[in-house]
Amino acid sequence: MTATLVKGWCPSLGTPMESGDGWIVRVKPPGSRLSAGDVRALAGAAAGNGLVDLTGRSNIQFRGFRREAIADFASLVVARGLGVAAVAVEQIRSVMVAPLAGERALSVAKAIEAGLAADPVFQALPPKFGFAVTGDGGLPIALDTADVTVDLDSNTIVIPAKAGIHSGAARDVTMDPGLRRDDGSEVALRLARAFLREAPPARRMRQVDANRVFAFAGLEPAPNDTKRAIPAIGALPDHGAVVVGLPFGQITVRDLARLADLAGDSMLHLCPWRAIAIRGDVPALIEGARRLGLVTDAADPRLRIVACTGKPGCPNGSVPTRADAAWAAHMDLVPAGATLHLSGCPKGCAHPNPATAVLTGRGGLYDLILGGRADGAPLATGLSMEEAGDLLTSLLESRVL
Ligand code: SF4
Numbered sequence: 001m002t003a004t005l006v007k008g009w010c011p012s013l014g015t016p017m018e019s020g021d022g023w024i025v026r027v028k029p030p031g032s033r034l035s036a037g038d039v040r041a042l043a044g045a046a047a048g049n050g051l052v053d054l055t056g057r058s059n060i061q062f063r064g065f066r067r068e069a070i071a072d073f074a075s076l077v078v079a080r081g082l083g084v085a086a087v088a089v090e091q092i093r094s095v096m097v098a099p100l101a102g103e104r105a106l107s108v109a110k111a112i113e114a115g116l117a118a119d120p121v122f123q124a125l126p127p128k129f130g131f132a133v134t135g136d137g138g139l140p141i142a143l144d145t146a147d148v149t150v151d152l153d154s155n156t157i158v159i160p161a162k163a164g165i166h167s168g169a170a171r172d173v174t175m176d177p178g179l180r181r182d183d184g185s186e187v188a189l190r191l192a193r194a195f196l197r198e199a200p201p202a203r204r205m206r207q208v209d210a211n212r213v214f215a216f217a218g219l220e221p222a223p224n225d226t227k228r229a230i231p232a233i234g235a236l237p238d239h240g241a242v243v244v245g246l247p248f249g250q251i252t253v254r255d256l257a258r259l260a261d262l263a264g265d266s267m268l269h270l271c272p273w274r275a276i277a278i279r280g281d282v283p284a285l286i287e288g289a290r291r292l293g294l295v296t297d298a299a300d301p302r303l304r305i306v307a308c309t310g311k312p313g314c315p316n317g318s319v320p321t322r323a324d325a326a327w328a329a330h331m332d333l334v335p336a337g338a339t340l341h342l343s344g345c346p347k348g349c350a351h352p353n354p355a356t357a358v359l360t361g362r363g364g365l366y367d368l369i370l371g372g373r374a375d376g377a378p379l380a381t382g383l384s385m386e387e388a389g390d391l392l393t394s395l396l397e398s399r400v401l
Helices: 036-045 067-079 087-092 103-118 120-124 185-198 210-217 253-263 282-291 321-330 385-397
Strands: 017-019 022-027 051-054 060-065 095-097 131-134 148-151 156-160 172-175 234-236 241-245 250-252 268-271 275-279 305-307 340-343 357-362 365-370 380-383
Touching (some): 234 282, 253 268, 253 282, 321 385, 357 385, 365 385
Parallel strands (some): 095 131
Antiparallel strands (some): 051 060, 156 172, 241 275
């Protein structure tokens, strides 16, 4: 297979993507949650290489399939109500729900999904375009995760506004769409229509002028004072739940099934910060997750490192990002408050935003970028992982980072 660098492509159930370790099949569970039975069924049928990724959009993707094994798996996903058979609809069915959110959030998400399926005009939406529903008791999620976010607590809709290509901080624009009347789903769909009218060939809402989109949708923009969401990890006694992180966003199929066994009758809520929230016996869940090697402590150094698939799983990766990330965590290279992004190539799949430091693979070695994205201008080039670690340490000691 020829290595390619394709931006904007997203695999889905009907449009799987070939990677260095076989085909990737992405499942988008409605409501961003799976029952333990769903997990066991998927784990039992996943004829891949035993690896599962959680995505930054609360989706779950199974890796290492042979092409001919995908159809049976996809049929099972549809039969369990975790996907739809219509390929064009499944491709755009990207509606995330905040972890642990209640029935109202689920019904709004369902209404958005129904609206997307009902009007073929939405099939022109780019594959990465997505919606989110927050509030209603759900854990906070970053408001720039989705292109259109319905916040049921503040009765507002938020869209990330246009930002400079090198800017990491998208400015948000919030407005009051009168959610009490229609719960926000209709307004969210109206904004998507406005995006389509305004945007082609933009891929994300952040690439267009938010004020123009609001104007197209007949809405008034207003300042947004929503606080930045901090991803929850560990015990959440107030929710009677735990949030366990997947090291570098990945878990084995076997351990995922074991986690489902720990969850019992509870749902597994997929979090966009590559974690899973579960209600239940908090001490027992924490202990069980710890035994599986999952992240149960917000101070765990693995949480300060983001890594893409890299080599050998991705044909674009020339460096073993996940193995190097585990080494960096073991060496405790990244202090609290900082983020290190290991990217197998400049595409930066795992973290599109700037990080404190980025190591981007090139020709089997790393380039070091400070305060930018994976495709940013490097401070140093051609580093082995050990050399990169030494350089990061010396920069920290001289407080350059
Ligand atoms: S960023 Fe990583 S996962 Fe994405 S294409 Fe490059 S090597 Fe592959």
